[in-house]
Amino acid sequence: MRFGLFGTGPWAQLAHAPGLAAHSGVEFAGVWGRDPRKAADLADRYGVPAYSDADALIADVDAVAIALPPDVQAPLALRAARAGRHLLLDKPIALRTEDAEALADAAGEVASVVFFTRRFTPELDGFVTEAAATGGWAEARIDHLGSIFVPDNPFGASPWRRERGGLWDVGPHALAVVLPVLGPVAEVTAVAGPRDLTFVLLKHVSGAVSRFTLAVDAPPAAAREEAVFAGDAGVREVPRGRWDPADALGRAIDQLLVAAGGGPSSAVDVRFGAAVTAVLAAAERSLAEGATVTI
Template sequence: MTSHTPAAPVRFGLLGTGPWAQRVHGPALAAHPGTELVGVWGRRPEAAGELAKELSTQAYDDVDALIADVDAIAVALPPDIQAPLAVRAARAGRHLLLDKPVATTVDGARELAEAASEVASVVFFTLRFSAAAAPWIDEQTGRDDWYTGRVDWIGSIYAPDAQSPSADSPWRRERGALWDVGPHALSVLLPVFGDVSEVTGLRGQLDTVHLALRHASGATSTTTLSLTAPEQASAVTAELRGAHGITELPEVWGDGPLASYGTAIDALLEAVRTGEPHPCDVRFGARVTEILAQAEAALR
């Protein structure tokens, strides 16, 4: 990857107009001192126009025209729409700020990783950029005597009385917790325990899944994932055990997703400046997709 020291703010295009783009991606990109939000593209032109007006930028009808006008793209789209657009942007030499999972097919993820080999990239795994969780993950990654651990992401966006804007997401409803919150769990387990060599799984109620993972380090881990749990049962927890004792994930959200996304923008700008790959780059994102596909096969 070639380094690039920008003399001016990095020009971004935003792809997507849904709740996440409205609440997080767009406002963070518009407010960040190191970025210029050049424009917004969406699958619904009227939504792109409305969001562009809110963000004091312009709407684009042609995604390739937006890609041509910027240095980097940020994507807030379903993964299998994100992946081919990100490939087009990377092949045009544009840096990438993507959401997880980068794709839900192994071929799509590998094509993207190959296309992005010459640009800077960051995938927004929320916990890895949270002011509360990220330092804890970094601290645990520096130890080599882990025995076992677990990360459970038990959500309730599809519980009967839930009021989550994500509940209207067709891809989440179709792919379930494995693909929506499974990437978050793996983003903690992989840096701490190492790559996964074996996956087994068991289906629970509705979209709930339980995975057991064997890591290259010899440690094992488990994760329980759900989007359909009762609200009173929902929580994000992590516990790691090793020769030095037991440690638990602190308060997860820190200052909230807007601040975390701002940190992800910082990370991409640093990768652009130095040419050094970020640990949460597209190649890491592709590996997460490979493991989730392996888990999906095991669950069948």
């Protein structure tokens, strides 16, 4: 499958480019970026052409891998889907529910995968599959607090992360674990704390509840990742999984190739990505209105 890479930032360099280049089922066909110099540098590193026109790269490939801010990704992915290209997208797929739904509708005839990184590790994927099959869960708690605005963190220079904070950056990772196990969300309540700290309480259609503590601007000493489910089966801690972005991307590509070949769709396809955006948008609305929001 011929893939075009859209994006040249840290995530494109850490995950997408090496993951595409290493995969035996992929022909890495070219790079487009908003900065032509960075696109040329990244393309030269992998011996592929740099494109100055995004639509020209879409026309030359079978699939797109996008590593761009969500407000840039959404319209580009929509154009690719309408052109019949398969989609390997970053999370969140969009910042507005309407844009996410439009993208999910357009992607109905193509294969799609949203790259929730650790969902593509055997440890976490195995836990989610087992927990969903077990059932009987009453609650979940996820604390995902990072400290990215420090000199040695490559993501600290990201304007969209500084503007949107942990809710939109790490919130998708929490939802990618909780939604498959506890099911769809009916009500969302969110409260803001210091800096970008956000507390989110979800009431699921099943009656279960989940609560998130999210941040990307936490004090370094307070940074942590913890996740726990509790219910009839007892209390279960969620394994974190090995942090290897390029390897995880290879597993995401595997799922895309299977779906494109007529096999089952990925559990984290664009439709799932739209459900994640809907919950995050509801939490943002709850913050603004100071009230519980019904989805």
